[in-house]
Amino acid sequence: MFIASSVLNLVSALLMITLSVVDHSKSPRPSILLSGYLFLTLFLDVARARTLFLSSDDKPELTYSSIFVAAIALKTGILLLEAQQKSRWVGWDEKEHSPEETSGIFSLGVFFWLNKMFLVGYSKVMTIGDLYPLDSSFNARPLHNKFLKNMDYSRLKGDKFGLVKVLIRTLKVPLLLPIPPRLALLCFTFCQPLFLERLLDYLSKTELDANVGYGFIGASLLIYSGLAISSGFYWYFHHRMRTMSKSILATEIFIKATEARIGTGDDSAAVTLMSTDMERIDAGLRNLHETWASIVQAALAGWMLYIRIGVPFVVPVGVVVICFIGLGIVINFTGDSQRSWMAGVQKRVGLTATVIASMKNLKISGLSITIGDFVQNLRVQELAAGSRFRKILIVAALLGFIPLLVSPPLTFAFTQRTFDASTMFTSLSFLTLLTNPLSQVFQTIPQLVSGLACLGRIQAFLECETRHDFRQVLDDINRNAGKPRVDTETLSNYELESLHSLVIKGGNFGWEADKFVLREVSTRVPKSSLTIVVGPVGSGKTTLCKALLGEIPFSEGSVVLGAKFPHVGFCDQTAFLWNGSIKDNIVGFSPHDNERYVEVIKATSLDFDLATLPQGDKTNVGSDGIVISGGQKQRVSLARALYLHSDLLVLDDIFSGLDADTEEKVFQQVFGPDGLLKQRGSTVVLCTHSIKHLRTADHIIVLGNGTIIEQGSFDKLTASQGYVQRLGLKGSSDNAASAEKMTSNKSPQESKPEMLHTTITNTSSTAPGDDDDASRQIGDKTVYKLYFKSMGWILAGCSLIFSVLFGFFTNFPTVWLTYWTNDISSEHPTHPYAYYSGIYALLQICALVSLFLLGICILIVSVERAGASLHQDALQTLIEAPLSFFTNTDTGVVTNLFSQDLNLIDTELPSATLNTAYSVFQSLGQAAVMLTSSVYLAISYPFLIGLLWVLQMFYLRTSRQLRLLDLEAKSPLYTHFLDTIKGITTLRAFGFIPGDVDKNTRLVDASQRPAYLLLMVQQWLTLVLDIVVMVLAVVMTTLAVRLHSSSGFAGASLFSLMSFGESISGIVIFYTKLETSIGAIARLKMFTENVMPEDRDEEDIVPPVQWPQNGVVELKGVSASYGAEDQPDDTSKLALHNINFTTKTGERVAICGRTGSGKSSLIALLLKLLNPTPDTAGNTIIDNTPLHRINRATLREQIIAVPQEAVFLPDGSTF
Structure with a gap:
């Protein structure tokens, strides 16, 4: 029995050496198996050593007991060496790896690695x-x-x-x-x-x-x-x-x-x-x-x-x-x-x-x-x-x-018994x-x-x-598009020749089963062309855009794309921006290309806007782009679509937030005869209510009554007795004149390209450091x-x-x-x-x-x-x-x-x-x-x-x-x-x-x-x-x-x-x-x-329910800023500067100006969403009542205002 035990101990020692060498080279942490074995046997050996000493009757037995104790000391040393962490040999960066990864059984057992x-x-x-x-x-x-x-x-x-x-x-x-x-x-x-x-x-x-x-x-x-x-x-x-x-x-x-x-x-x-x-x-x-x-x-x-x-x-x-x-x-x-x-x-x-x-x-x-x-x-x-x-x-x-x-x-x-x-x-x-x-x-x-x-x-x-993309992409153009193949027979059926980038045949599209918004839609979109989709409100323009993206849940018929790139540049009717900088929103997850970036910034006329922003394209747009205007959001969204490497763009009502001048300028620079997309040879499908651009379109699709009521070129449709002809638009010569006028009327600021480069390359966004808050430690x-x-x-x-x-x-x-x-x-x-x-x-x-x-x-x-x-x-x-x-x-x-x-x-x-x-x-x-x-x-x-x-x-x-x-x-x-x-x-x-x-x-x-x-x-x-x-x-x-x-x-x-x-x-x-x-x-x-409330102590006037009876508005040299109280003298950050005007009872007033010029800010001022500077606080008067003294909640309840974007509750309920 003694010999067998000694032989097993020898075998285990040899295996222990092998395991230690292999584990040291393969694992970043000390061997858990070896450390556990050594610790457990060491614990048992101590008890054995006590028994051996107590039972030793002669010198040989006492000598053996002493050798056994020496072996225990040696095993203890081996255990201590084996338990050492390998951090110094692994060479890991502490910022990328946790000490937990190199901790052994003892460090893990007592959570020493957390100290x-x-x-x-x-x-x-x-x-x-x-x-x-x-x-x-x-x-x-x-x-x-x-x-x-x-x-x-x-x-x-x-x-x-x-x-x-x-x-x-x-x-x-x-x-x-x-x-x-x-x-x-x-x-x-x-x-x-x-x-x-x-x-x-x-x-x-x-x-x-x-x-x-x-x-x-x-x-x-x-x-x-x-x-x-x-x-x-x-x-x-x-x-x-x-x-x-x-x-x-x-x-x-x-x-x-x-x-x-x-x-x-x-x-x-x-x-x-x-x-x-x-x-x-x-x-x-x-x-x-x-x-x-x-x-x-x-x-x-x-x-x-x-x-x-x-x-x-x-x-x-x-x-x-x-x-x-x-x-x-x-x-x-x-x-x-x-x-x-x-x-x-x-x-x-x-x-x-x-x-x-x-x-x-x-x-x-x-x-x-x-x-x-x-x-x-x-x-x-x-x-x-x-x-x-x-x-x-x-x-x-x-x-x-x-x-x-x-x-x-x-x-x-x-139990009913006596217990001790x-x-x-x-x-x-x-x-x-x-x-x-x-x-x-x-x-x-x-x-x-x-x-x-x-x-x-x-x-x-x-x-x-799961979303089912019902579209088909031409397989021999791009085999990596991840779409179903289109065989030769299908190609002949759809007659997808080199002149067409997109073909819809017998398309029925809807958001609910058996309730199609568009029916029997069949059309061909020529390659390298501008196709404009028009029609009354609710005619299905947005539905058609989503159908081209494969986003309609219920569809029949077919949609075949012949695009060179598997992705589509898309602008939604309501511009989508995530909470990040303007540059991040434009580049997105695309590879960065500075030349292309500068190109799309100029094409969308964002260069002037970026030059006026303190942080340029590093400006954070906030949640839902709340920091910038509606028109700026639309143009940032358009810039993102232009930046994407794709020859097909689908744009849904991108001019809704732009003033007439900016709209015309952007249109000419992007869609015009010398525009960016014409130079690239891109195919564009543009859904819009801005009918003045129809004359520039290569192809026009008119929607109505849930289908296509007419389509063709501008000249063809104006010659027929249809929707486009009833619009009464003039020939295309006026468009060229308008474009020439826009080019000649550029403001000095807009003609300085060097401002863009300075803003893009030199502006840096430095986030303020967090103040040490002792309450985070001590409560x-x-x-x-x-x-x-x-x-x-x-x-x-x-x-x-x-x-x-x-x-x-x-x-x-x-x-x-x-x-x-x-x-x-x-x-x-x-x-x-x-x-x-x-x-x-x-x-x-x-x-x-x-x-x-x-x-x-x-x-x-x-x-x-x-x-x-x-x-x-x-x-x-x-x-x-x-x-x-x-x-x-x-x-x-x-x-x-x-x-x-x-x-x-x-x-x-x-x-x-x-x-x-x-x-x-x-x-x-x-x-x-x-x-x-x-x-x-x-x-x-x-x-x-x-x-x-x-x-x-x-x-x-x-x-x-x-x-x-x-x-x-x-x-x-x-x-x-x-x-x-x-x-x-x-x-x-x-x-x-x-x-x-x-x-x-x-x-x-x-x-x-x-x-x-x-x-x-x-x-x-x-x-x-x-x-x-x-x-x-x-x-x-x-x-x-x-x-x-x-x-x-x-x-x-x-x-x-x-x-x-x-x-x-x-x-x-x-x-x-x-x-x-x-x-x-x-x-x-x-x-x-x-978070300090927007209400102020001086707002002590609660006007009667009938107010304002006359609607007389007076602004006398009013300046305003979204941070007016913090920096009242910083004119570079004023949203409105020295505004003077008066409206009389019954007048209908139109506020005009380029996107980002302050139209929304003026409305915000009248609703007390924008703070006037302290020195002009009393210069805004409505019906002989100083605006700065009117209770804000009452003001907004009694002035009927419709925001630029509608608010819809998640479940469709009302309140």
């Missing part, structure tokens, strides 16, 4: 750049590719849990990795009651063996350190799986949004899926493995309990079964309440996003207050729907606590192991069901009909005051009282059991069995009632009150914000406040509040109970409290910032998502989808960094607290053994210790969660405090 980030978070205000990058296994693109390999959309439909199955197949390894450490955690958990049983039996003896006592001290160290390490590894692997699943789902939702056909579903639904539903899924996954582990634990605990108390063990099992049946009934209502709640969230968030993007137009229309009331009403309805779901959670929680609180008194009542301290507390320990996990399962199942319901919503979205305690004030001080006080009562009623029964066992086991009991069991049951029931009342106060009443109040304050701030706020603030940032932050206030914040209160008073009660075994333990309490205080101070400075960075990192993701949904037609036409998807994957990866690291630092804290509990366990065991404590009080103390670790972890974790989730309120508070 550097903690130091950074403690010493400074962190930014995204200060965070560790995620390792490559989290990258969204590889995870998406892996997901696609397992995804079969044909099998997904009809399978209720199809998406769940695909996720399991995709993440099967990360999903299985937490299982081994969870099983180890289960083993160490069961070691606690067994250890308690043996220790209490040992203490009950009259004489104690010191060596056995030392064994108990060592056992306590081993058990509680094993709990800490196994728990750390379990949650480490589980959090990695959660992060990967979020990355996959966020990417799939976005990609599906880029593939779905127009009109498939509500755009706000996709936004809600990306935000609220994702959070609900993550919450459902939080305790995924706890479900099966808790069932296993309960089964084993029931068996252990049967061994000790016999048949009465069925009492707690029966209670559990009854509660499970009750939970099953409750779960039936979970799905419907969840869907109702999510539908309410979706409706409110979608409407809020629309309101934020359209605030300028809403203010112009005087509807901002009305829409604000409408949104607030939706918020109240949403909270009511959420309360129904939270009531189910409370019932589920109560069903979970009933076995924990009711089972012990019922079990002891049915050892049997009592051991049985109570196993009862806790039986019922406590089930209470967690009961609370987890509704969240899991909620997560599954949200996954079902995502699956339904992924199953939505803002006034936020708590705002939170409690929003819920009501009386309600907050009641919550505190119920928390204290719950802490008392859950801990005092443990002490009561000590009195019970001491009295019953005595020769002359003071009270009967029923006395103790009755009071014990009463205390447990009181705990249950106090928990119920606490849940009602915090999860129901406070959520409805605080949620409505905080939303109302934020919404009021948004409605009253000046226009400059919307021009300078990203839509995604504000949408995030009303989506992600309010979701936290509704879900995580009340949960964290309740759990923090529960943990604090539960821990205080347990600490008091543990003192009953030895008052000397109280000496450690001040040190424990001090340690916890220092720990939370050190920890919170980082975790709080990570939570805020987590919230902020999602804003760019939401902004990009909203921009993509709005401009999906343009992005698909341009072929920008691959680049847009790549951008989204980068944003997903960036948003995951703070989220993942926040989970890791939370687990670091749990590990540290588990180590603190380990120290307390060792100290308590040492005191009990050395002082020979009473077995009854020692049992009560050690039983409380079993939950004390979880409780103090809960204090710091839930308080940390409270601190980080209350960051949502801090952000709303900052929003309401920092």
Whole structure:
């Protein structure tokens, strides 16, 4: 046996050398297998060495024992060398790789790799750049590719849990990795009651063996350190799986949004899926493995309990079964309440996003207050729907606590036998192991069901009909266009000769099934020609444009393209611009070509506009291009189409926002005989209401009555008795004269090309640095005051009282059991069995009632009150914000406040509040109970409290910032998502989808960094607290053994210790969660405090309802700027300068000027959206009333104004 063991040790040593060499050259981290093997065998060798020395009787055996110890020392050195990180040899850039990637089993097990980030978070205000990058296994693109390999959309439909199955197949390894450490955690958990049983039996003896006592001290160290390490590894692997699943789902939702056909579903639904539903899924996954582990634990605990108390063990099992049946009934209502709640969230968030993007137009229309009331009403309805779901959670929680609180008194009542301290507390320990996990399962199942319901919503979205591009592209011109082939027979049928770039034959196009907008459309568009499509409003021009792009959901007939390039330059009727610079919007995802860029800037007459902008083409256009005028937006959109390398352009009503002079100039420079597109030989389809350009067209298509009523050349159509002839247009000679006039009338500014080059090459955009905000590190305690004030001080006080009562009623029964066992086991009991069991049951029931009342106060009443109040304050701030706020603030940032932050206030914040209160008073009660075994333990309490205080101070400075960075990192993701949904037609036409998807994957990866690291630092804290509990366990065991404590009080103390670790972890974790989730309120508070309302104190005039009766408007030398109050003397930034005019009653006034000249700004001035300079504030008068003193809301309600762009609500509803 000895020889065989030595041979195996030799073989393992040789294999260890080979494994070490191979692993060192192949893996960036120390060998986990080798390090684990060395550590485990080293631990066992120490025990062997002790045995060898104790059993050594002669010199040879003593010599062998000494050599064995030397081998242990050598193995320790090998282990230390093997555990060294390889950062110095790998040579990785720390900015691109996380230290996690080079960490070994020990660094991962104790989260040592996070320490550097903690130091950074403690010493400074962190930014995204200060965070560790995620390792490559989290990258969204590889995870998406892996997901696609397992995804079969044909099998997904009809399978209720199809998406769940695909996720399991995709993440099967990360999903299985937490299982081994969870099983180890289960083993160490069961070691606690067994250890308690043996220790209490040992203490009950009259004489104690010191060596056995030392064994108990060592056992306590081993058990509680094993709990800490196994728990750390379990949650480490589980959090990695959660992060990967979020990355996959966020990417799939976005990609599906880029593939779905127009009109498939509500755009706000996709936004809600990306935000609220994702959070609900993550919450459902939080305790995924706890479900099966808790069932296993309960089964084993029931068996252990049967061994000790016999048949009465069925009492707690029966209670559990009854509660499970009750939970099953409750779960039936979970799905419907969840869907109702999510539908309410979706409706409110979608409407809020629309309101934020359209605030300028809403203010112009005087509807901002009305829409604000409408949104607030939706918020109240949403909270009511959420309360129904939270009531189910409370019932589920109560069903979970009933076995924990009711089972012990019922079990002891049915047992009817005398228990000693050892049997009592051991049985109570196993009862806790039986019922406590089930209470967690009961609370987890509704969240899991909620997560599954949200996954079902995502699956339904992924199953939505994908856009089908019915167009055909000539295959022999471009084989890489990705379109169906067109064979020779088809070509002959369509007679697609070299003279034609596009052919439509028998086309029927519509947005609803069997309801075609255009019927029997057949036409040929000549190559290198200008085809103009005209017709009355609603005749189908936009539908025809979308048909040429393959975007019509219902079509018949055929559309064949003969383009040289696979993409189409497209300008939508409403110009689509994303939140970026003018240059970024023009270049998009196309390769940069400076010569082509300058060419299109000149052709669209943007050179003059860029020269007047302080930052030139680096100017950020804001959300929906709110910073620039309508005409400028149209020309930036046109410039993007011209910049694209394509010989086919489809332009929908691009002149709607341009003045006559600019329109004519742009038309001649782009479409004229010497225009840019003529020089390129491009084919253009232009839909327009500007009929004066018809004479320039090579081909004209006239739509009417849902079909083509005539088509042909201008001369042909004017000669016939049709639509074009009835327009009364003159010959083409006038057009040339007009073009010559436009060329000769160029302003000096417009004839300076060098200004363009200077602006483009020399202008730089420097973003101001973020001010160090100490509150991001240390927090803002006034936020708590705002939170409690929003819920009501009386309600907050009641919550505190119920928390204290719950802490008392859950801990005092443990002490009561000590009195019970001491009295019953005595020769002359003071009270009967029923006395103790009755009071014990009463205390447990009181705990249950106090928990119920606490849940009602915090999860129901406070959520409805605080949620409505905080939303109302934020919404009021948004409605009253000046226009400059919307021009300078990203839509995604504000949408995030009303989506992600309010979701936290509704879900995580009340949960964290309740759990923090529960943990604090539960821990205080347990600490008091543990003192009953030895008052000397109280000496450690001040040190424990001090340690916890220092720990939370050190920890919170980082975790709080990570939570805020987590919230902020999602804003760019939401902004990009909203921009993509709005401009999906343009992005698909341009072929920008691959680049847009790549951008989204980068944003997903960036948003995951703070989220993942926040989970890791939370687990670091749990590990540290588990180590603190380990120290307390060792100290308590040492005191009990050395002082020979009473077995009854020692049992009560050690039983409380079993939950004390979880409780103090809960204090710091839930308080940390409270601190980080209350960051949502801090952000709303900052929003309401920092965004100054546009109303002023001097606006004290509320005119009568009949005002203005006469409509007399006087402007006397008025100058105005969108930032007039900040820089009143900076004339270079004035939108209006020295305006003088007067209108009389009944006059009809037309305001003219080139695009960007200030027409919209003048209207904005009259509606007080634009601020006059302080020295001219009183120079605007309407009906003898100074404009600067009129209440803004009343002004906009009583002056009828129609904005340049109409506002449509997401669901088509009115208000």
